[in-house]
Amino acid sequence: MDLFVFTFHHDGALYRALSPLTPDEVHEEGLPSHAVLGQISALLPSMTPDQFEENDDFVALVHEVCQKLAPQLTDLQTAAKAQGTGQIYLIDQRAGQVTGDVSAEDILGVFDVRSGDILPKSYRANPQYRLLTDNGPIQLPGSLEEHLLQIIRTRKSESLS
Numbered sequence: 283m284d285l286f287v288f289t290f291h292h293d294g295a296l297y298r299a300l301s302p303l304t305p306d307e308v309h310e311e312g313l314p315s316h317a318v319l320g321q322i323s324a325l326l327p328s329m330t331p332d333q334f335e336e337n338d339d340f341v342a343l344v345h346e347v348c349q350k351l352a353p354q355l356t357d358l359q360t361a362a363k364a365q366g367t368g369q370i371y372l373i374d375q376r377a378g379q380v381t382g383d384v385s386a387e388d389i390l391g392v393f394d395v396r397s398g399d400i401l402p403k404s405y406r407a408n409p410q411y412r413l414l415t416d417n418g419p420i421q422l423p424g425s426l427e428e429h430l431l432q433i434i435r436t437r438k439s440e441s442l443s
Contacts, residue, residue: 283427285419287322288313298322300334300419302431303438315339317434319413319420334414341413344420347430348372348390349405355424363398370395374411375421386410388417 288299288308300319301308320336322329352358352372362370369392377388390411394404413420422430 283420283422283431285319300329300414302434307435307438311438314438316343316437329414331412331414331416336413341411343433344413344422344430345391345405345407347422347426347433348407349402351426351429352390352405352423353393353400353402355426357424358393358400362393362395362400365395366398368395369393370400372423374417375423376415376417376419385415385417387412387415390422 283302284304285300285302286305286308288301288305290297290299299313299321301313301317302319303313303317315337316339318337319340320334323333323335358370358372371384371392372390373384374388374390377384386408387410389408391405391407393406394401421427
């Protein structure tokens, strides 16, 4: 996911917002809250997890997309069939860039699995998940990123109507 930093002033304070919307989209229609991953407190170009404050609206939207669409991911279905019964974790793809154990902050959430089938309504968001870690920013698996961006743009258009 391409991310852009937008700097703006409000009531005498300087803010830096991280968003997947392009500068052209923001210039034309503004930057709605649900399209902001969070606020960056550092001077650019550095950006570390301790300099980033997540936006709860964006986090909620990510989990909404995961709950609705992740059960349709082929890789997740394959893993569920191999497991049979139990739980299956939805993992941020940035974790694939590191070796070893997956950190809790890279686990988006968990689904229950019964007889090899994912139970979509069983999704539980991981409260330890972070949009930005030392492994990088969010990288949703499969087509989830595309759907997230589509929802952001649709809601932005609806809010303008």
